[in-house]
Amino acid sequence: MTLLPDSRGRFGAFGGRYVPETLIPALDELARAYEKARRDPKFKAELDYYLRQYVGRPTSLYYAERLTKKLGGAKIYLKREDLCHTGAHKINNAIGQVLLTRRMGKKRVIAETGAGQHGVAVATAAALFGLQCDVYMGTEDMERQALNVFRMRLLGTTVKPVNAGSRTLKDAISEAMRDWTTNVRTTHYILGSVLGAHPYPMLIRDFQAVIGKEARKQIMQAEGKLPDYLIACVGGGSNAIGLFTAFLKDKKVKMVGVEAGGLGIESGKHAARFATGSVGVLHGTMTYLLQDDDGQIQLTHSVSAGLDYAAVGPEHSYYKERERIAYTYATDEEAMAAFDLLARTEGLMPALESAHAIAYVTKLAPKLKRNQIIVANLSGRGDKDVHQVARIKGVSL
Amino acid sequence: MSRLQKTFSALHARHEKALIAYIMAGDPSLEETESYVRQLSEAGADVIELGVPFSDPIADGPVIQQAAERALRSGTSLKKILATVRSLRMKTQVPLVLMAYYNSIFRYGEAAFCRDAAAAGVDGLIVPDMPTDEAGTIHPLAEAAGLDVIFLLAPTSPSERQSRVARLSRGFIYYVSLTGITGAKLTDKVDVEKKVREIRRYTKTPVAVGFGIATPDDARQVARVADGVIVGSALVKLVAEGGQVSDRLASFTRSLKAATLPA
Numbered sequence: 175m176t177l178l179p180d181s182r183g184r185f186g187a188f189g190g191r192y193v194p195e196t197l198i199p200a201l202d203e204l205a206r207a208y209e210k211a212r213r214d215p216k217f218k219a220e221l222d223y224y225l226r227q228y229v230g231r232p233t234s235l236y237y238a239e240r241l242t243k244k245l246g247g248a249k250i251y252l253k254r255e256d257l258c259h260t261g262a263h264k265i266n267n268a269i270g271q272v273l274l275t276r277r278m279g280k281k282r283v284i285a286e287t288g289a290g291q292h293g294v295a296v297a298t299a300a301a302l303f304g305l306q307c308d309v310y311m312g313t314e315d316m317e318r319q320a321l322n323v324f325r326m327r328l329l330g331t332t333v334k335p336v337n338a339g340s341r342t343l344k345d346a347i348s349e350a351m352r353d354w355t356t357n358v359r360t361t362h363y364i365l366g367s368v369l370g371a372h373p374y375p376m377l378i379r380d381f382q383a384v385i386g387k388e389a390r391k392q393i394m395q396a397e398g399k400l401p402d403y404l405i406a407c408v409g410g411g412s413n414a415i416g417l418f419t420a421f422l423k424d425k426k427v428k429m430v431g432v433e434a435g436g437l438g439i440e441s442g443k444h445a446a447r448f449a450t451g452s453v454g455v456l457h458g459t460m461t462y463l464l465q466d467d468d469g470q471i472q473l474t475h476s477v478s479a480g481l482d483y484a485a486v487g488p489e490h491s492y493y494k495e496r497e498r499i500a501y502t503y504a505t506d507e508e509a510m511a512a513f514d515l516l517a518r519t520e521g522l523m524p525a526l527e528s529a530h531a532i533a534y535v536t537k538l539a540p541k542l543k544r545n546q547i548i549v550a551n552l553s554g555r556g557d558k559d560v561h562q563v564a565r566i567k568g569v570s571l
Numbered sequence: 572m573s574r575l576q577k578t579f580s581a582l583h584a585r586h587e588k589a590l591i592a593y594i595m596a597g598d599p600s601l602e603e604t605e606s607y608v609r610q611l612s613e614a615g616a617d618v619i620e621l622g623v624p625f626s627d628p629i630a631d632g633p634v635i636q637q638a639a640e641r642a643l644r645s646g647t648s649l650k651k652i653l654a655t656v657r658s659l660r661m662k663t664q665v666p667l668v669l670m671a672y673y674n675s676i677f678r679y680g681e682a683a684f685c686r687d688a689a690a691a692g693v694d695g696l697i698v699p700d701m702p703t704d705e706a707g708t709i710h711p712l713a714e715a716a717g718l719d720v721i722f723l724l725a726p727t728s729p730s731e732r733q734s735r736v737a738r739l740s741r742g743f744i745y746y747v748s749l750t751g752i753t754g755a756k757l758t759d760k761v762d763v764e765k766k767v768r769e770i771r772r773y774t775k776t777p778v779a780v781g782f783g784i785a786t787p788d789d790a791r792q793v794a795r796v797a798d799g800v801i802v803g804s805a806l807v808k809l810v811a812e813g814g815q816v817s818d819r820l821a822s823f824t825r826s827l828k829a830a831t832l833p834a
Contacts, residue, residue: 182704192673192700194630196725196750198732338636344627351629356751358727455674456627458700468648469678470626 178489183372186495188488191371193351193458200358205373207278212380217273224269225384228302231266233257233385235392235549240519241535248402248542250535252522252552253389253417260295262525262554263385263413264366268295270381272303275362282306282361286350288315288343288409289480289527290322291554292366297331307331310350314341315479322558340473343409343483347457367410368487371458375488382416389549390420397547403538404429406551407530408501409445409481411490413553418499428500431490432534434476435503443475446503447486448494454485461488477506477566478526478559504533510566512536513556525554526562574666574694575719575742578617579777579798588831589743589799590790591779592616592824593670594806595638597624597647601655607810607820612665614821615828620697620801621656623649623671630699632754634804638811649675649684653691660692668695668721668742673705681709685716695719695742703732703739710739721745724770726762737773743799744770748782754804757783764796791830802827 183189191201211217225231233254242250255263268285275283283305287293293309300307309326313335316323326333339345347369354363368375368382393401404421406414408431421427436444444450451462456471463485464472476482493499504512512532517523524532528551535550542548556563564571572580582589592611596604608619624642628635649671656667669688676684676698688696696718701709703722713720719742724733727750736744746767748757757763767778780793781801790800809819 190705191702192705193702194699194725194747195702195723195732195736196727196747198702198704198725199727199729339626348627348629352632352752355630356755358750455677455700457629460677465674465678467678468650469674469676470643471674 178492179372179376183376185489185492188459188461188491189372189375190460191458192455192460193371194355196355196358201371201373203278204274207274208373208377211274211277221270221273225266229259229265229269230257231384232388235389235396237396238520241516242539244519245536245539247539247544248546248548249544250539251393251401251547251549253385253549255385255413255551255553256522256524256528256555260291260298261557262291262295263382263416264292264295265298266384266416267366267378267381267412268292268299268364271362271364272299272305275305276303278362280360280362282357283364284308284310284350284353284361285364285366286310286343286346287366288346288482289478289525290315290319290326290558291480291525293333294322294325296364297326297329300331301329308334308353310334310336310346310353312336312341312343312346315343318479318562319558321561342479344471351457367412368415368489369410369457369459369485375459378412379415379419379489382412383419385413385416385551386418386420389417393547393549400424400427401547401549402428402542403548405432405531405535405538405548407432407481407527407553408486408490409434409483409527411487413551415487415489417551422498429498430534431499431501432530433501433503434478434481434530435505435508436475438505439503444503445474445476445481445483447484448501449503453491456485459485459488461491462486462494477509478530480525480527481530502534504530508533513563522552523556524552525556526559528553573717573719573742574664575618578666579743582617586833588794588797589617589777589779590615590828590831591618591620591781591799591801592806593620593622593801593803594810595622595624595635595642596652596655597642597645598638598807598810599641600645601647601651605655605659606817608659608665609663610817610821611824612663614824616665616824618666618668620668620670620803621652623652623669623675625672625675628672630752632752632804634754634807634811638807649679653687653693656693657691666694667692668697669693670697670699673698673701676709682712685709685712685718689716689718693718695721697721697723697745699723703735706739723747726750726766730769733770734773737770737776740776743777743779744774745801746770746778746780746797748780748784751782753782755783757789760792763793767797787826787830790827794831800831
């Protein structure tokens with residue numbers, strides 16, 4: 175398999191740089207800074223240091239024995255990204271990009287956030303290195319994720335409410351891009367998933383690829399063989415691509431990305447881009463997205479703010495068309511059931527995003543043999559979702 | 572010679588600068604857009620830019636974002652805008668340029684769009700999120716159809732991008748006066764003059780300046796150094812305020828046009 179993307183930022187037909195001219199030099203600067211950093215052993219050492227000593231890597235690959243027995247099929251391992259500092263894989267990318275920001279000599283970072291996990295990760299990394307930080311967040315998400323809003327404020331970040339459009343992640347990204355266009359000379363935009371214009375999908379994948387590199391080593395140690403399946407939820411798709419990349423050449427390892435099925439595909443209220451979407455351009459990249467016949471981006475719905483977005487990362491579109499990765503979806507209800515199940519059988523509360531991956535595990539595992547292995551990415555922990563879960567269950571706290 | 576080229580060379584002969592007026596198509600309805608275009612033209616606008624509403628306009632500030640929302644609510648689509656252009660072409664010869672985000676064109680189909688737009692009487696195309704790097708497929712299609720693709724340059728553009736855009740842009744070059752979005756405030760007019768001069772080293776294609784030009788005074792200062800001034804948000808605001816929109820558009824346009832005449 176050739177190294178992707180190509181020099182134009184393309185994963186086959188997908189990707190590219192569909193942004194205003196004002197931003198092109200900043201994307202070039204970022205690509206150059208990243209190329210240079212990637213070849214600099216000092217950068218690698220610095221990144222490794224913070225991942226190990228600050229984030230708490232490597233995260234464990236945990237054999238979920240009770241869940242395995244309950245489902246009565248394949249052995250289930252969970253890659254415990256929920257154990258990362260700040261509670262999700264997002265910090266891997268935030269630390270990497272903050273280190274790049276320092277190399278570019280910029281003093282201010284901005285970010286968008288849906289569930290708040292990326293926002294918290296960037297706020298944390300900014301505090302760690304003394305950078306000014308503003309995070310854009312849709313007002314609908316601010317309500318769903320009030321705890322994370324407060325966490326960001328405690329870390330010294332200004333949370334900027336976005337009231338436009340659907341008041342969720344899509345609009346937060348648009349607003350962050352406008353800020354970046356305005357302050358591009360002094361500000362670095364830390365995008366949170368494998369989305370946007372080149373080089374973002376590439377460099378964010380590379381910063382998240384540590385997940386799969388560790389998991390591959392860990393499963394070989396634990397089982398002496400590769401897993402049969404890898405499962406991860408897909409919003410933009412950074413935790414998924416982070417887990418999958420190290421296994422792409424292992425043809426026997428099947429990979430499944432789980433999108434947000436919301437209230438069901440028939441309801442039209444979902445974020446399952448591969449189930450009903452088509453190719454288009456949003457926020458700088460060509461990829462599968464949810465749009466109407468006139469190319470207007472459609473509103474999405476998911477119980478999990480982190481999956482509630484109209485487009486998927488371009489590299490996922492590429493592997494979908496090549497049939498290297500399969501995609502399915504889990505509904506809100508299935509994700510909630512998986513949340514309960516994992517909490518009660520393993521004492522692990524998954525983030526509602528990660529609960530979508532677990533929901534698919536509950537369907538898949540019983541169909542497999544006991545000597546088969548599933549590795550699922552527990553990309554984040556559910557503490558941030560406790561209020562939302564209570565609301566859904568009709569419990570007032 | 573394209574209609575845009577003819578317009579710029581006629582203006583040049585009269586020592587005038589072009590006034591390029593932007594309104595959002597379909598705000599509040601396409602019928603009204605049609606009558607606004609004629610009024611703008613009669614009041615002195617040399618080129619009319621019609622915004623194609625998009626759900627996620629990343630290069631636009633709140634004024635144009637809200638105009639796009641109103642236009643979408645009134646059921647505006649690219650197809651209907653082309654029908655409006657066709658109807659306008661029976662009544663006016665003013666150059667018409669569409670400003671559309673790339674996804675609107677991609678979804679329509681690049682080839683079909685170039686063919687239909689040119690047939691309807693569209694003269695040029697501005698795509699704020701399509702830098703030259705991504706224009707490889709549409710550029711030959713547009714050229715074959717006789718549609719001028721107008722590329723943008725920004726204050727951040729280095730010389731190699733200035734020369735590339737100068738080579739590829741047809742009709743005129745759109746210089747974005749500031750790092751920012753539409754409707755922002757232009758503060759550094761000295762820098763605009765410097766950049767326009769830099770761009771002119773590479774080409775004889777006219778350079779028009781847009782973003783942050785809100786008053787006749789702004790227009791006068793920019794017209795001194797550029798071949799055209801582009802006014803958008805200030806006009807869109809007049810439409811949004813309602814009332815005697817036609818009269819106010821006409822009188823504001825007259826005052827802007829006066830600012831582009833030789834001193």
